[in-house]
Amino acid sequence: MLVVMQAHATDEQVRAVCQKIESLGYSPHPVPGAGRTAVCITGNKGEVEPGTLDEMPGVQEVIRVTKPYKLVSRDIKEENTVISFPGTDATIGGPGLAILAGPCAIESREQAFAIAERVSRAGAQFFRGGAYKPRTSPYSFQGLGEEGLQIMAEVREQFGMKIVTEAIDNESLELVAEYADVIQIGARNMQNFSLLKRAGRVRKPVLLKRGMSATLEEFLMAAEYVMSEGNYQVILCERGVRTFADHTRNTLDLSVVPAVHRLSHLPIVVDPSHGTGKRNKVTPMSRASVAVGADGLIVEVHHEPDKALSDGMQSLYPDQFDELMAQVRQIAPVVGRTVPAIGRHAPVAAISVDRTDTIPSSAP
Numbered sequence: 001m002l003v004v005m006q007a008h009a010t011d012e013q014v015r016a017v018c019q020k021i022e023s024l025g026y027s028p029h030p031v032p033g034a035g036r037t038a039v040c041i042t043g044n045k046g047e048v049e050p051g052t053l054d055e056m057p058g059v060q061e062v063i064r065v066t067k068p069y070k071l072v073s074r075d076i077k078e079e080n081t082v083i084s085f086p087g088t089d090a091t092i093g094g095p096g097l098a099i100l101a102g103p104c105a106i107e108s109r110e111q112a113f114a115i116a117e118r119v120s121r122a123g124a125q126f127f128r129g130g131a132y133k134p135r136t137s138p139y140s141f142q143g144l145g146e147e148g149l150q151i152m153a154e155v156r157e158q159f160g161m162k163i164v165t166e167a168i169d170n171e172s173l174e175l176v177a178e179y180a181d182v183i184q185i186g187a188r189n190m191q192n193f194s195l196l197k198r199a200g201r202v203r204k205p206v207l208l209k210r211g212m213s214a215t216l217e218e219f220l221m222a223a224e225y226v227m228s229e230g231n232y233q234v235i236l237c238e239r240g241v242r243t244f245a246d247h248t249r250n251t252l253d254l255s256v257v258p259a260v261h262r263l264s265h266l267p268i269v270v271d272p273s274h275g276t277g278k279r280n281k282v283t284p285m286s287r288a289s290v291a292v293g294a295d296g297l298i299v300e301v302h303h304e305p306d307k308a309l310s311d312g313m314q315s316l317y318p319d320q321f322d323e324l325m326a327q328v329r330q331i332a333p334v335v336g337r338t339v340p341a342i343g344r345h346a347p348v349a350a351i352s353v354d355r356t357d358t359i360p361s362s363a364p
């Protein structure tokens with residue numbers, strides 16, 4: 001149920017409605033809008049008797065929300081959610097594209113700084129990198145843990161980028177929440193409901209990656225889990241799904257971008273790195289992502305991808321990332337978006353594309 005307040009309703013009237021909802025044993029979620037506030041009700045098993053709320057001062061109407069997801073839905077909030085980051089002009093969901101870039105995993109201070117210097121210079125406002133890695137094999141590099149988080153904090157200090165890193169379980173979530181500016185929940189954990197609920201109790205933005213075989217509704221319901229706990233700063237991320245196609249690691253489902261925008265007010269960014277698994281497809285799919293209306297890109301970049309401890313095959317060389325940004329800068333204005341300026345940390349070298357590619361040319 002959704003209680004729509006009148007445009008001139010006072011804060012006190014909104015508070016009274018929230019208190020009433022609580023006294024009925026449900027959870028109120030006030031959603032301020034441009035013209036008026038709405039209060040979404042969750043925690044009700046059946047239908048809430050509207051009569052009790054209908055008559056309260058400041059209430060315009062009480063409407064049923066028929067979709068299974070409520071807080072993520074555009075039905076309860078018409079305006080796009082724009083997530084901002086104190087101390088920077090970076091936003092996710094606003095007219096400016098959010099550019100998140102960095103290695104798959106933090107491997108050392110030297111590696112992180114070498115990559116951070118380049119992606120920051122190219123215009124990335126967010127540095128990505130895993131300190132806790134969910135690996136298919138227990139024998140693969142699992143991440144540096146807290147040391148990795150400390151390195152990321154140093155990167156933030158040095159380059160002014162906000163940091164994005166993954167929490168893989170309830171234990172790592174606590175530490176990640178201390179260090180990170182954005183907490184990533186990975187594809188493998190998209191339906192780890194206890195982790196989602198815990199992330200919902202943290203007051204930091206959550207980047208929620210789509211599960212490998214999640215439908216749009218399952219994806220949105222996962223976001224609903226986070227929001228139902230009171231954390232409304234959720235960024236969705238399309239990173240490809242499993243299909244029969246084997247020319248790429250995953251099939252990047254770009255049609256989910258306009259589908260999400262239609263149903264939800266939440267921002268959605270695209271990860272063309274995991275979405276393709278192949279370096280030579282990352283830039284073309286980044287162009288397509290921006291053209292289709294994505295709110296940002298999250299891209300893996302490595303200065304020595306042949307030596308990377310994870311996902312080297314899909315990591316761009318820094319020069320290729322420069323070229324990606326140059327291309328995105330041309331496409332963005334066509335769809336009414338702006339792109340962060342080239343950074344202030346070092347002079348920009350002439351853009352040259354290093355097309356060195358470890359993938360044999362016969363590979364698709």
Ligand code: PEP
Binds near residue numbers: 185
């Ligand atoms: C990652 O971002 O490095 C990662 C593991 O992503 P995903 O959860 O999408 O596989």
Ligand code: MN
Binds near residue numbers: 104105274300311
């Ligand atoms: Mn990766």
